[in-house]
């Protein structure tokens with residue numbers, strides 16, 4: 001097996017069940033992993049918190065509708 005870069009001899013590496021090859025000449029590595037882009041942030045922590053906050057408050061009445069003045073007659077009689 002030859003390196004696609006420099007056509008040198010590749011070294012085979014075994015990582016558990018996964019085996020890959022790397023080139024000791026040009027540092028080429030055929031790593032069989034998914035292409036994970038860290039720049040692709042699906043949701044930030046702030047957005048997640050805001051969504052959680054809006055879900056709990058409902059977004060309608062935040063002041064409430066209860067009478068704080070009370071309705072009991074203290075002047076009974």
Ligand SMILES: [Zn+2]
Pocket residue numbers: 003004005006007008023024025026027028
């Ligand atoms: Zn190489």
